[in-house]
Amino acid sequence: MSNENNAPQDPADVPKMLTLAPGFCVRQAIDNIAWIDMGEYAVVIDTLEQAELEEEIFAAIQKTIGNKPVRYVINTHTHYDHVALNDAFRRRYAAEVVNAQTKCVPPEGLRYDGTKRSIQILSMPGCHTEEDLVVWVEPERALFVGDIFGWGLIPLIVNLRRETADTLVNTYTRLIKLAPDVIIPGHGPLCTTTELKRWLAYFSRLQADVAAACKAGRDNDDILRSIAPPEDMKTWWRFLKWKHQDCIAKVLKAVRKGWL
Numbered sequence: 001m002s003n004e005n006n007a008p009q010d011p012a013d014v015p016k017m018l019t020l021a022p023g024f025c026v027r028q029a030i031d032n033i034a035w036i037d038m039g040e041y042a043v044v045i046d047t048l049e050q051a052e053l054e055e056e057i058f059a060a061i062q063k064t065i066g067n068k069p070v071r072y073v074i075n076t077h078t079h080y081d082h083v084a085l086n087d088a089f090r091r092r093y094a095a096e097v098v099n100a101q102t103k104c105v106p107p108e109g110l111r112y113d114g115t116k117r118s119i120q121i122l123s124m125p126g127c128h129t130e131e132d133l134v135v136w137v138e139p140e141r142a143l144f145v146g147d148i149f150g151w152g153l154i155p156l157i158v159n160l161r162r163e164t165a166d167t168l169v170n171t172y173t174r175l176i177k178l179a180p181d182v183i184i185p186g187h188g189p190l191c192t193t194t195e196l197k198r199w200l201a202y203f204s205r206l207q208a209d210v211a212a213a214c215k216a217g218r219d220n221d222d223i224l225r226s227i228a229p230p231e232d233m234k235t236w237w238r239f240l241k242w243k244h245q246d247c248i249a250k251v252l253k254a255v256r257k258g259w260l
């Protein structure tokens with residue numbers, strides 16, 4: 001099937017309801033939200049950017065898991081595009097909001113057990129924000145990574161430096177070791193550890209290529225133009241649109257400044 005102008009469809013343009021298991025739902029769009037039936041209560045993970053989606057989201061929850069009370073709302077971090085419906089959940093269910101600002105997450109994590117499922121919240125700061133949390137769901141072995149993985153993006157909002165690059169690599173390595181069956185990023189399509197591994201290789205290669213180009217005396221425009229996106233990553237969500245260029249620019253800046 002093709003649309004009128006034959007432009008490839010952006011997979012996040014139309015929200016999709018995904019059922020990862022009975023009672024485990026992800027509404028996948030540009031911003032993702034999930035609700036999970038734990039048994040006697042439900043948890044919600046991340047609450048979008050648009051507060052006006054409140055009725056639509058509550059209707060979808062009702063339709064999929066019924067009147068199960070939402071006891072906890074977990075935010076992978078508190079950027080505006082992950083918290084818009086927090087208050088709505090507080091009002092409707094008296095839900096407790098759990099994020100790095102409302103809770104101290106100990107090194108071993110926070111655990112919530114239900115009769116159907118368990119979740120574990122782990123602190124993994126420094127890839128996107130100092131608040132980054134990931135959420136592990138048993139028995140599905142599903143992992144919510146918030147904005148730590150961004151389909152090709154260098155997720156840092158601080159400057160790329162040796163130390164922040166190391167944090168990224170170490171955190172991705174830790175996430176891969178958890179061996180999840182499915183990964184739910186904060187935005188866009190779901191993925192697996194295959195994409196996390198691929199991104200690590202890309203990141204490492206990009207640093208080597210940019211360093212070599214700088215050493216060869218090439219100028220910034222030339223470098224930005226000439227480092228091609230890897231063939232197998234061209235279909236990654238919005239990677240060609242802007243993320244690859246953004247990655248080159250961040251690495252280039254770090255190399256020029258002597259930070260990498």
Ligand SMILES: [Zn+2]
Binds near residue numbers: 077079128147
């Ligand atoms: Zn964010």
